[in-house]
Amino acid sequence: MESLTRTLPASWFCSPALYQLERRAVFLKSWHFLGPVTRFQKRGEQLKYEIAQVTVIVENTSPEKEGIDVDGITVCAEDEGVKIKSRLTPSGLLFVALSLEAPDFEDFFEGLEELTNKVDFTKLPHRRSISYEGRFNWKTMIDGYQECLHCQYTHPTFSKFYPPTFYSVTNHKNFSQHIADPSKKSDGLFLYFFPICTLNVYGGGMTSFRTLPSANPGISRMEFDYYHEGSDEEFEEYFKFVRQVAIEDFELCEKAQENLERGVYGEGILNPVKENGVRFYQQRVKELVYRQHALEKAAKDEKSNTVQVHAEMDGGSKVIAVQ
Template sequence: MATIPPRTLPASWYTSKPLYQLERRAVFLKSWYLLGPIIKFAPGTSVDYEFAGVHLTVNAAPPTDPSDQPHTPSITVLDSTTGTPLRHHTTTTGLIFTAISPLAPSFHTFFPNLEATLSAVDFTARPHRRSISYSGHFNWKTMIDGYQECLHCQYTHPAFSLLYPPTFYAVKNHHNWCQHYADAARPDDGLFLYFLPNCTLNVYGGGMSLFRVCPTEEPGRTRMEFDYYNVVEGEAFEEYYKFVRQVADEDFELCETVQGNLERGIYAEGVLNSVKENGVAYYQQRVLEMVLEQHQEDRQQARTRGAEGAATSTLAVEHAPARHGNSIPNRAIVEASA
């Protein structure tokens, strides 16, 4: 029997405001986020972040033990609006993750077996060199779609493809995170990781970069945030920075073009390559699963309150996927709470 290929999320999921509000509660409030290596947070300083409308501040206190290394401060993460402490986790190799609400499970439940993969790299070995942020005209998933496959790489990223030929490119999906292999026969050649929903970590070309795809209230607008790390500085760093920024700019242009087509109705829904686009299929399926679970929770809560229909305004999202992968049931309508 032939296997039914996975299908994409419908275009309406990239343009609907009510759908984003449902994603916010279903996905973003229940996830963990990569803030960066501990070396980014100089003792005595604070760094602000925002994820899906939740503002938070990372405070780095000077180490209480004078013999401790200067790049290992005591970290606290606070909700900037309420002052409430937020859970955070520092890996054994120096990466800091945070949850933004109590709805998220524990770090190890959300990212099982991730620490074993991270143990191969000392993430405190490369000093923080530069951070940049800017807005893009595309949905957050538009950018993640591009990151999760490399079919576009040879055409869009010719310089990158010389170093990492897409012929050998492969993605291995884990629970809520994915590892990309430039050459599956050489798994130690570069480290490329995606963390559901919107963070990445890339160690290649002698340096390290992170980016966060931060959604806004407008589904077609996203804020991109990049952090760059490298052992070199000066002109040597600028050469590295020029190369990685070229790749990022190429992706940016592609995503804005794709989003424009989505908003104009040129594309509605399609089929994914189960091998070459397995990373896209996996993350989109997880988003769909979490959204459907949240929708069912909302309906159950409404029934419990005895106010279903009065307490929730709904949106029928057109072109909902008939089937996603091989495990998601048919669904004609997705309702998003106002």
């Protein structure tokens, strides 16, 4: 049993101090998926995205006559003068980094474009977006997405089309691919982008969501975008189907967070096969947080040592103020 991976402790889902460390370690140093280029088809419309208390503005400035011109998508931070890095993949997917500390896109998502370039994401028009808060930590929702052990009893409608018997997760560098049914490779692309974004192509349409953290670790904001090229009636049928799955997950997450905060659940052992997706992302969070903590501690120790040296050189006759 010692060789099996344990989950993150409940404190990682409830502690404000740990979230602030996550913010610096994970969110400010990652790339975040905003949507396919069709999300930004309206000229002059500024779309705002708030991720980990950083607001990003996206606008399509290309001439109307040129259709959806990928070169016309501009991305900036709301704070004036702050540079921001963005990436529009050849297949039409827009990603953004919240700070210059994020690595290069190709390094962060190594091998991702090889997979996404097989799909033309410029074809499905944006149909609807919704947003609302949930009483759960961002990791509580990602826990549920990254495994399908709960699918059979929580998502009976989804399981009818994509039996959990075949469900598997393949983890790559900062992203995961979910295979719902090997016999339906043309209808079922499920991608998780570390840390909080997903892209799901199934049932004739496409949906993505972001689980956006707040300063209160027990609260997240869910943002969903829906894409479909069918008639209004066909879209509403698709929307009803995918919303049912989302509502089922939402209710499960709120109950799970409640148990975490009450101390009903502390930590446990992850199934090495059925929960390898959870293990992958949680270990990534843990690795980055530990690294950030070590960096900040080293910087603090170095500053303290420098102050001490100056004090000793000065004979201790002056009080040294540390800002």
